[in-house]
Amino acid sequence: MRPRxxxxxxxxxxxxxxxxxxIAAVAAVFRFRFLLxxxxxxxxxxxxxxxxxxxxERRWHLKRxxxxxxxxxxxxxxxxxxxxxxxxxxxxxARGLIERAPExxxxxxxxxxGLVDRLPGGGVDLRSLEFGPALQRTxxxxxxxxxxxxxxxxxxxxIAMIALFVAANAESYRRGLLSLFPPSLRERAATVADGCxxxxxxxxxxxxxxxxxxxxxxGLALALLGIEYWLVIAILTGLLDIVPFVGALITGVLxxxxxxxxxxxxxxxxxxxxxxxxxxxxxxxxxxVMKGRVRLPEAHLLVFVLMMGTxxxxxxxxxxxxxxxxxxxxxxxxxxxxxxxxxxxxM
Numbered sequence: 001m002r003p004r005x006x007x008x009x010x011x012x013x014x015x016x017x018x019x020x021x022x023i024a025a026v027a028a029v030f031r032f033r034f035l036l037x038x039x040x041x042x043x044x045x046x047x048x049x050x051x052x053x054x055x056x057e058r059r060w061h062l063k064r065x066x067x068x069x070x071x072x073x074x075x076x077x078x079x080x081x082x083x084x085x086x087x088x089x090x091x092x093x094a095r096g097l098i099e100r101a102p103e104x105x106x107x108x109x110x111x112x113x114g115l116v117d118r119l120p121g122g123g124v125d126l127r128s129l130e131f132g133p134a135l136q137r138t139x140x141x142x143x144x145x146x147x148x149x150x151x152x153x154x155x156x157x158x159i160a161m162i163a164l165f166v167a168a169n170a171e172s173y174r175r176g177l178l179s180l181f182p183p184s185l186r187e188r189a190a191t192v193a194d195g196c197x198x199x200x201x202x203x204x205x206x207x208x209x210x211x212x213x214x215x216x217x218x219g220l221a222l223a224l225l226g227i228e229y230w231l232v233i234a235i236l237t238g239l240l241d242i243v244p245f246v247g248a249l250i251t252g253v254l255x256x257x258x259x260x261x262x263x264x265x266x267x268x269x270x271x272x273x274x275x276x277x278x279x280x281x282x283x284x285x286x287x288x289v290m291k292g293r294v295r296l297p298e299a300h301l302l303v304f305v306l307m308m309g310t311x312x313x314x315x316x317x318x319x320x321x322x323x324x325x326x327x328x329x330x331x332x333x334x335x336x337x338x339x340x341x342x343x344x345x346x347m
Contacts, residue, residue, distance in 0.1 A: 037312050041319050042159045046166025047197045048204055049075070053167055068168040072160075086235065093232045097258070104261030111260040111267070155315075192333050199294050199325045206293040207321065211238045213289070214281050221273040222255065228262050241281075242321060243305050244298040248278050294325055 029036060049071055056067035097104075166173060174193065181189045215238020222230035233255045240247030252274040259267045286295075304324045308316035 042162025045163030049167035108261035111264040203294040
């Protein structure tokens with residue numbers, strides 16, 4: 001019997017069909033990537049809400065729908081109250097900073113030029129760089145981004161609805177996910193899925209606490225130094241703390257630059273305060289808060305955050321860490337055991 005050579009017509013058609021389906025899937029993912037990311041964020045939100053709903057069911061014997069409504073109303077109320085208080089406190093400072101951006105930038109450049117001129121061989125003319133208008137445009141862009149339009153509100157509504165549906169029907173979705181696997185693998189798949197949910201919850205709780213502590217420490221330090229726009233900078237520091245290293249670098253440069261443009265004599269103290277806060281965060285706050293929680297490798301996370309930010313913008317930046325945490329968990333719980341098992345079989 002002669003060995004077969006080449007592909008049969010059926011195999012060729014099957015191969016081409018699989019290739020076409022893969023290309024179509026990739027194209028669909030790319031075309032609807034923002035919708036898929038919003039759905040993913042909604043799933044993460046549902047995972048975070050599920051424990052609270054389960055607690056209400058067990059503690060107060062509420063029906064699932066009533067417990068979900070109670071948790072949703074509480075979360076919405078807390079977010080609304082926090083947003084209202086924060087916005088009322090920071091709005092005047094944000095408007096003032098944006099309006100004075102060219103003036104502050106020019107004064108900051110003059111102060112920086114004086115420092116450069118004192119350095120050996122200093123001959124760089126920083127005044128030729130027109131940072132003022134660019135800074136004002138950047139500030140206006142950020143201000144407009146904070147004032148969500150219809151599209152932004154619609155996206156938030158979609159995310160919130162997905163989160164509520166996932167939280168209200170968590171067990172049904174879990175069973176549906178496990179049904180995709182053969183019966184022999186469902187127990188293992190359930191363990192991995194529950195582990196991914198636990199990773200998202202532990203990371204979110206720890207990271208939120210770190211962000212609040214870091215923002216509070218920064219705000220306290222800047223307020224004690226008498227920095228004019230301390231609250232805006234403190235809130236930005238807390239929010240951008242989700243991005244390792246880069247977030248602190250951006251807010252640190254902003255704080256020093258604003259201080260150079262408003263009160264140059266305090267710029268060095270602001271720099272010292274930022275370095276001190278970051279050292280306390282890295283060596284005291286994070287080890288204490290994240291003890292027993294999820295600590296992700298910072299270099300890998302930074303690259304992943306930058307990639308997600310480039311592809312999806314600000315939503316991608318905030319969705320990247322929990323997604324990376326899930327992928328990190330899958331790598332160690334699925335891929336590594338599979339590779340080690342294949343290596344053992346090959347020996």
